[in-house]
Amino acid sequence: xxxxxxxxxxxxxxxxxxxxxxxxxxxxxxxxxxxxxxxxxxxxxxxxxxxxxxxxxxxxxxxxxxxxxxxxxxxxxxxxxxxxxxxxxxxxxxxxxxxxxxxxxxxxxxxxxxxxxxxxxxxxxxxxxxxxxxxxxxxxxxxxxxxxxxxxxxxxxxxxxxxxxxxxxxxxxxxxxxxxxxx
Numbered sequence: 001x002x003x004x005x006x007x008x009x010x011x012x013x014x015x016x017x018x019x020x021x022x023x024x025x026x027x028x029x030x031x032x033x034x035x036x037x038x039x040x041x042x043x044x045x046x047x048x049x050x051x052x053x054x055x056x057x058x059x060x061x062x063x064x065x066x067x068x069x070x071x072x073x074x075x076x077x078x079x080x081x082x083x084x085x086x087x088x089x090x091x092x093x094x095x096x097x098x099x100x101x102x103x104x105x106x107x108x109x110x111x112x113x114x115x116x117x118x119x120x121x122x123x124x125x126x127x128x129x130x131x132x133x134x135x136x137x138x139x140x141x142x143x144x145x146x147x148x149x150x151x152x153x154x155x156x157x158x159x160x161x162x163x164x165x166x167x168x169x170x171x172x173x174x175x176x177x178x179x180x181x182x183x
Contacts, residue, residue, distance in 0.1 A: 043167035071095035
């Protein structure tokens with residue numbers, strides 16, 4: 001069965017990358033999610049992860065990810081088959097409408113600057129498991145590394161905006177990107 005066939009049937013596929021696989025979230029991931037997402041540096045690079053991480057937040061995230069709640073497909077960057085950590089980070093596609101989704105990702109601090117985010121974004125965009133025409137992304141302007149991840153994956157700058165960060169308890173300036181996919 002192809003990735004496109006699985007996407008239309010509702011199954012979330014495993015997606016191979018060079019050094020790891022993107023796989024669906026498992027209940028056993030909760031402990032590493034708590035460790036990594038509980039790090040202030042990770043939380044402050046996202047819109048939605050609070051800091052400090054409240055008790056049970058990781059289990060709630062796992063439950064929502066497994067249920068595909070809010071039209072979001074979540075994958076774990078799993079390097080265990082190549083001797084890396086079972087959880088390097090997380091990447092997701094949140095459905096919008098008209099064949100569009102927003103991509104989001106975070107990598108655990110111990111694995112920063114190793115190209116894992118770039119590898120994950122490229123693999124997910126190439127696989128296109130939701131059969132998308134357009135993928136959007138948003139990064140905080142004080143995180144140029146995440147902007148490079150997107151431009152290296154063929155995303156084009158669309159404009160400036162701002163969004164609220166739960167961990168920062170503040171509005172944060174963002175850069176918005178777009179990637180049109182050939183369908």
